[in-house]
Amino acid sequence: MFGRRKAAIGLDVGTHAIKMVEVTVSGSSAAITNAGYREVPGEEARAEALRQLVLDKGLRGTDVVSSVAGRSVIVRYVNLRKMDASELQNAIRFEADKYIPFSIDEVVLDCQPVEGAESVGPDEMKVLLVAVKRRLIEDHVTLLRSCGVNPVIIDVDGFALGNAHLLATDMKGRQGVSALVDIGASKTNINVMENDRSLFTREVYVGGADFSAEISRRLAVNPFEVEQVKGDPGDRQEEVREAVQGVADDLGNEIRLSLDFFENEFDRAVDAVILSGGGSRLAGLAQSLEGNFNKPTEVCDPMSAFSLRLSQGGAQTFQEKAPQMIVAIGLAARLGRN
Template sequence: MIRSKKSVVGLDLGTSVVKAVEITLEGQEPVITGFSRVELPPGGSLDEAVKQVFKEGKFRSKRVVTGVSGQDTVVRYLSMPRMTDSELKQAIQFEADKLVASDEDFIIDCLPLEQPSQDGAPQSDTMKVLVAACQSERLNDQARMIQNSGLLPIAIDLDLFAIANAWEMCVLPDSEGFDPSDIRATALVDVGAKSTSINVMRGGTSCFSREIPIGGSNMTQAVARRLGVEGFEAEAIKRASEDHQAEVRTAIGPVLEDLASELMLSMDYVEHNEGLTVTEILLSGGGVLAPGAAEYIEQSVARPTRLWNPLEGLRVDVNRLDVEELEAWAPSLVVAVGLASRVRNS
């Protein structure tokens, strides 16, 4: 039987590395069919890095999903009267001024968050709604850059929710028969170069998300100061120098302490305000590859914590990819995988 195939490339436009993962649907099965990453030096051209990623990746498709994050984005969880989707789209526009304290033009979207009830009846007269906004100029500039690279932008997502999409596709257990009284939740923590994203998931639904302005670059700067070296050399030492592991651990200790403190505040907030118990933390991102980082976070937050490989449960086309290289970088590919997961409804 001939199975139809369609592909999408998830393009993670990081501040220090541009990463791309291609997922192809073979029938209904998602398969990793492409991967590439390019370092972006200080002052380097993002446009050139994107072109190099696609030149080296030799992807099947030019259909691209990218993400946005940082100060140009806003995410809120609101309690609103229960209404239809069309009514919600209209109502949310009246909330815009409260959500975005800026004269800039923002694009706003929303999604009702519903946990299924056992009998299918509404749980109350109100519903929780996730609202996301991003500066229009940022979105337009990013779409234009992708088009100028000879690619086709089919969607721009929030990195926060790309992480959740990767978890849903690769890790989420079968939600059939979900018990609404189950208060267990999983925290997805992605440590990027400039910031750390947190998305707390319960039964496939996001119930809390936040960005912390602490990331791998803070660790690199700490190593550079301690060893008296340039940033690019400190980055290489942080990643793979057995001769300096003790010094690296000492240097990044204060950064990890600040990060763990913010994670604890977030977990405490979720558990006290949402009535949930965070039973597991999944760590991803290039920042957690630093020596001792994952262990330090686990000890500090006092919750079961493990490195998350977003390739779990996905088939890899071994004829097109260097599997060993792909696995080596796997924890840093969560956003790219989540963006590419859009192939399922493209």
């Protein structure tokens, strides 16, 4: 409601790290009022890491917005004949069956008309179709509850990325077509936004872990050392650059294919690429990708859109990791905006 303060917590349980952000919106400004970060040393250690974070940050019993991602999340843009919202809700189960590789009984479905798509006939509309394996959502909810928090919304990483951008642009204002690209550990999410509308999303399975594997192999360092070398390569900068070049090219080509697809499908150009996620922090990667896309490419800077109201320690963690916190910000934005 106008003028009211509203706080919400986004909890991004990534494959490499858990990120938590509390966003407080009051009037037309948004502030980061709590933040936490904890690495996940391995699949089996995820629950323990989350439990620790919940404990450290005093989150027991609080409502959170969290997300799922990966191959059990299917996002498709499909052309359907024009129909109203209630008709669409009924039709979508039948339509979805054609587009998703799982049984319709195994998934939770959601859909939404996409405004402004070019390649639709006069009697057609474009619809964003989201299908998530029910099991994935149930497991995630169980994990969150067993760690002491109360999930109120389960979103999808790619959409959270768009919501973070919307919250930031509410505060700052950005026009044109931007491709948001979040480079995580296991995958990279792409969300192309025109002003305040998300027009296209895709997930590609290249990410920071692929860079780590190459660095580990070529520089003969263990996984712990890899993280140190990535964060601060010192005099091994050139070795790191050479080690990751192949993966950087693969990732760049995958993203470029998506941008090309978008530009053809929607008949408009992508003006800028905004990178986020821990993977985007690798020294030299943004420049390498910029060379590949031939579009202005920058690593996002949440600090320019949000004020920080954190303890000194919290502010330092947040600042260091800022681009990595974007999905968590976007999750909190789901509740923080209204």
